[in-house]
Amino acid sequence: MAKTRNPIQERGLDTKLRIIEAGFASFSRKGLHGTNSREIAAAAGVSIGTFYTYFKDKRQLFIELIQTHCGKILEVLNTFQVENYQGQEPREVVRTLICAVWALHDSVYPLNQKAMALRQMDPEIDRIIAEQEEAIMRRLMLVLQGVQDKLRVRDMETAAWLVGWIIKEVMFSAHRANLKADNPQLLDELADLVSRYLFA
Amino acid sequence: MAKTRNPIQERGLDTKLRIIEAGFASFSRKGLHGTNSREIAAAAGVSIGTFYTYFKDKRQLFIELIQTHCGKILEVLNTFQVENYQGQEPREVVRTLICAVWALHDSVYPLNQKAMALRQMDPEIDRIIAEQEEAIMRRLMLVLQGVQDKLRVRDMETAAWLVGWIIKEVMFSAHRANLKADNPQLLDELADLVSRYLFA
Amino acid sequence: MAKTRNPIQERGLDTKLRIIEAGFASFSRKGLHGTNSREIAAAAGVSIGTFYTYFKDKRQLFIELIQTHCGKILEVLNTFQVENYQGQEPREVVRTLICAVWALHDSVYPLNQKAMALRQMDPEIDRIIAEQEEAIMRRLMLVLQGVQDKLRVRDMETAAWLVGWIIKEVMFSAHRANLKADNPQLLDELADLVSRYLFA
Amino acid sequence: MAKTRNPIQERGLDTKLRIIEAGFASFSRKGLHGTNSREIAAAAGVSIGTFYTYFKDKRQLFIELIQTHCGKILEVLNTFQVENYQGQEPREVVRTLICAVWALHDSVYPLNQKAMALRQMDPEIDRIIAEQEEAIMRRLMLVLQGVQDKLRVRDMETAAWLVGWIIKEVMFSAHRANLKADNPQLLDELADLVSRYLFA
DNA sequence: TATGAATGAGAATTCATTCAT
DNA sequence: AATGAATGAATTCTCATTCAT
Known part of the structure; x- marks a missing residue:
């Protein structure tokens, strides 16, 4: 079964963006290991379960972010x-x-x-x-x-x-x-x- | 409470040096968080207890190393x-x-x-x-x-x-x-x- | 950082109660230092992680217990x-x-x-x-x-x-x-x- | 072989007394588990090895003290x-x-x-x-x-x-x-x- | 006798991740 | 889609005690 979701509805898209932004803020400040997935989810205003709906794991989000930003x-x-x-x-x-x-x-x-x-x-x-x-x-x-x-x-x-x-x-x-x-x-x-x- | 040891005997000096070298190798390769204290101790050929006799924690060793090397x-x-x-x-x-x-x-x-x-x-x-x-x-x-x-x-x-x-x-x-x-x-x-x- | 959980679902409430009872039994018998957190968790039938979800540390549970019981x-x-x-x-x-x-x-x-x-x-x-x-x-x-x-x-x-x-x-x-x-x-x-x- | 020493010379007697006093002070303040043997030895001005020459273990000193004081x-x-x-x-x-x-x-x-x-x-x-x-x-x-x-x-x-x-x-x-x-x-x-x- | 370096079992605690609801 | 309760492997660190010198 497909692991991470590819958001189709607008709500899902928005949720994913909020996670990305929260991840960017945390990773920028504290790095990959200094940030924990719960706090990204919390900062994005979603549950930890939702985080893992959109990203395979913490590292995956980090990688997406360095691809975008760098x-x-x-x-x-x-x-x-x-x-x-x-x-x-x-x-x-x-x-x-x-x-x-x-x-x-x-x-x-x-x-x-x-x-x-x-x-x-x-x-x-x-x-x-x-x-x-x-x-x-x-x-x-x-x-x-x-x-x-x-x-x-x-x-x-x-x-x-x-x-x-x-x-x-x-x-x-x-x-x-x-x-x-x-x-x-x-x-x-x-x-x-x-x-x-x-x-x- | 218990402070880190300031080696008096020659044996202790040697031990400390071995830990420093092992720490340098590990930290250089894997960074502070990627390295765990047990593996430094193991690489230095000492027990984990001995590691903590000489260094308050792994961060302390890391700091000593960047002071020396950088x-x-x-x-x-x-x-x-x-x-x-x-x-x-x-x-x-x-x-x-x-x-x-x-x-x-x-x-x-x-x-x-x-x-x-x-x-x-x-x-x-x-x-x-x-x-x-x-x-x-x-x-x-x-x-x-x-x-x-x-x-x-x-x-x-x-x-x-x-x-x-x-x-x-x-x-x-x-x-x-x-x-x-x-x-x-x-x-x-x-x-x-x-x-x-x-x-x- | 991560705070202790304030149980929302009923399941969580029940879990917390089971931990409290197990803690009471252990602390009463063996005191704060004589009891370790793993055995409280085991006696409550939960994992050690769950214990720390509900209580910052074992001292916190001890304090809650003396407040209640004494x-x-x-x-x-x-x-x-x-x-x-x-x-x-x-x-x-x-x-x-x-x-x-x-x-x-x-x-x-x-x-x-x-x-x-x-x-x-x-x-x-x-x-x-x-x-x-x-x-x-x-x-x-x-x-x-x-x-x-x-x-x-x-x-x-x-x-x-x-x-x-x-x-x-x-x-x-x-x-x-x-x-x-x-x-x-x-x-x-x-x-x-x-x-x-x-x-x- | 006899484990703990029964001091005969005056020096040994004095050493033992100093350990007893240091132990009394620490145990009174911090209890058996809150006190560590190193700090008793340090307070008595002897090495940890010497401590164990006179007392089988930490608990033994504690017991001698409650016998005396209580x-x-x-x-x-x-x-x-x-x-x-x-x-x-x-x-x-x-x-x-x-x-x-x-x-x-x-x-x-x-x-x-x-x-x-x-x-x-x-x-x-x-x-x-x-x-x-x-x-x-x-x-x-x-x-x-x-x-x-x-x-x-x-x-x-x-x-x-x-x-x-x-x-x-x-x-x-x-x-x-x-x-x-x-x-x-x-x-x-x-x-x-x-x-x-x-x-x- | 005295020393203190070394040991390592054991305890506390964290956190990425899963999964039942 | 979303939730959050639960998990437990992994890691840090302490300290009673031993033993070679």
């Missing part, structure tokens, strides 16, 4: 069309991109941080994140190929990885540190950092 | 005397530094990753890592001040933070990705990235 | 209306009262004895018993005030304390000793003791 | 020679006796309370306390027989039990309650209570 970085990159920025200074283009990703942080960073720590212990989570990172890298590769003649990097693939990691990790760190003391110069410095690296 | 980055930076590199190309100096930190990864990265995910849930862990990051930043500030006239950054403090995070996070990510397919160009690209950012 | 002495005193005994010999009234309390012993004494030993170590238990003793004293004060003109005590409050303790402690001791060799004269002697003390 | 009530009674009080008012004699026992409380009551709770679970402890209570009763019987012609009790043995319990339990309760608010009238009331019961 995938947002790629979405932003995909939305970003280099062609729209013809004629602009490279540094400004980079800065615009960094700003776009910066906006994601609250909804991506905490969950991402928790997921990263599970990679070594959970092959499926590792695969998901690795695929997301690779997708980001490939997308950045395309972008770099579009401005290939302006680049001064030795190896474009390595450069794409580095820029991807900076976008993810350094911006995340910056974001956390800035929660404490906001530093408006950070985006400018990051734009300098990336554009000086890539462009002559 | 502090190694700072040690490397402190060892690094800019004066010894007078007359060398800035990029070469940066590359040397990056290589020195690169060597730490196996003993720092996995544990660091696990600890990072716990920051939001554990104020003490957060404090320890925050202090380590600040110490790294301050050390980098000193280094940058020593070559102040060659720099082209807008704000030295922000630059120190950025370089610190790149050393920690980006190199860690690079290291993990390279476990799969070693990329010899990575250190060169990283050296380019950092030196182009800092120096004209 | 409060019975006060209930008996409250039920006892002096007005109903107008014109009877004081000694007979006292004897009737003592008999009423005597009947409680099996359900009060063993648990009470265990609780008494914990007073010094557990402020909450101390508070509960102290409040019960004070309530008994105040009730006895009322009774004594009703027959004030017949009394020959120096200080009515002290007398109320003494009579309360005799009812609790001496009758308890008597009861235990009599488990071994029943002594039918005990109630008579106790009635003499109390009535000669109070009345001329 | 036996003090009988000692007081034995010291009390009725012949010395010829010609005095019975109430005054009773009052003198009660005062003598009252003085014991700090060193007897807390431990006694803890021991009482263990009677049902530990036959040896039960036997010891029962023997002490019987000895007290027999001693009181002797006293009562000495003033037999003045008594107005129905059954002298029952009376001896009652007076014994009052001395132990009621005075203990009174003592505890009075730790909070000292009531100088208590001894007088108790003297009234006992003397009115016994004497015409």
Whole structure:
């Protein structure tokens, strides 16, 4: 028999969304193991039984969430069309991109941080994140190929990885540190950092 | 009530070291919650009671380990005397530094990753890592001040933070990705990235 | 975090009652520390998890039990209306009262004895018993005030304390000793003791 | 081989005494199960190994202590020679006796309370306390027989039990309650209570 | 005699998950 | 669809006691 329900009626859809939101909040704050299924159900206003009607287990919800949320970085990159920025200074283009990703942080960073720590212990989570990172890298590769003649990097693939990691990790760190003391110069410095690296 | 033992006899010292090593291996692989105290004890070849004689609980051991291991980055930076590199190309100096930190990864990265995910849930862990990051930043500030006239950054403090995070996070990510397919160009690209950012 | 269950369904109510009865039996026989939660659960015919669904911990159940059972002495005193005994010999009234309390012993004494030993170590238990003793004293004060003109005590409050303790402690001791060799004269002697003390 | 040591040298004697005192303090405050052997040893300034050189186990020390301390009530009674009080008012004699026992409380009551709770679970402890209570009763019987012609009790043995319990339990309760608010009238009331019961 | 390191059985407690209603 | 009572495996941690030194 089919285990988890695929909601058809509107009520079911709403219920599932409420669980997803409650799960996002809890997992972001306390991670997979720090959150218990009862409290997700309670926060969603449903019974524990209902939780298990919609999700095979706690981990399944976690995985759906990292797929959704950590995938947002790629979405932003995909939305970003280099062609729209013809004629602009490279540094400004980079800065615009960094700003776009910066906006994601609250909804991506905490969950991402928790997921990263599970990679070594959970092959499926590792695969998901690795695929997301690779997708980001490939997308950045395309972008770099579009401005290939302006680049001064030795190896474009390595450069794409580095820029991807900076976008993810350094911006995340910056974001956390800035929660404490906001530093408006950070985006400018990051734009300098990336554009000086890539462009002559 | 009963405090943890401060080993007096040599035997006790040895036992404590064995537990520390076993804990490092387990925590690095499976994190704080993925590891249970019995298996640390078993791996150290001691009884569970002995484990609790030396450590209040597994979190205490985890904390001692992140203090030791994550502090190694700072040690490397402190060892690094800019004066010894007078007359060398800035990029070469940066590359040397990056290589020195690169060597730490196996003993720092996995544990660091696990600890990072716990920051939001554990104020003490957060404090320890925050202090380590600040110490790294301050050390980098000193280094940058020593070559102040060659720099082209807008704000030295922000630059120190950025370089610190790149050393920690980006190199860690690079290291993990390279476990799969070693990329010899990575250190060169990283050296380019950092030196182009800092120096004209 | 997860609170104890407030049973909604009838099944849950029944389960909670079974745990309470099993706890009473075990605690009465072996005290708080001599009883373990598994055996209460087993005796109640439920799993250990169910036990903890209804009670935060075994101490919580213990406390609920002493509140219920040790409060019975006060209930008996409250039920006892002096007005109903107008014109009877004081000694007979006292004897009737003592008999009423005597009947409680099996359900009060063993648990009470265990609780008494914990007073010094557990402020909450101390508070509960102290409040019960004070309530008994105040009730006895009322009774004594009703027959004030017949009394020959120096200080009515002290007398109320003494009579309360005799009812609790001496009758308890008597009861235990009599488990071994029943002594039918005990109630008579106790009635003499109390009535000669109070009345001329 | 003989397990526990019978100290011969003075040093050993001193060590044993220090353990006994430390055990008395801990057991009085926290009971048998609330005290752990390490803390007794620590308080006595000896190692845990030394503790077990002198006592088979924790319970053995507890038993030695209740034998010593709870036996003090009988000692007081034995010291009390009725012949010395010829010609005095019975109430005054009773009052003198009660005062003598009252003085014991700090060193007897807390431990006694803890021991009482263990009677049902530990036959040896039960036997010891029962023997002490019987000895007290027999001693009181002797006293009562000495003033037999003045008594107005129905059954002298029952009376001896009652007076014994009052001395132990009621005075203990009174003592505890009075730790909070000292009531100088208590001894007088108790003297009234006992003397009115016994004497015409 | 004295020490204190080591032991491990045992107790408390949690929580993901199932299933009868 | 939804509920929430029940389960019990898994884990943490304590402490009485032993024994090699």
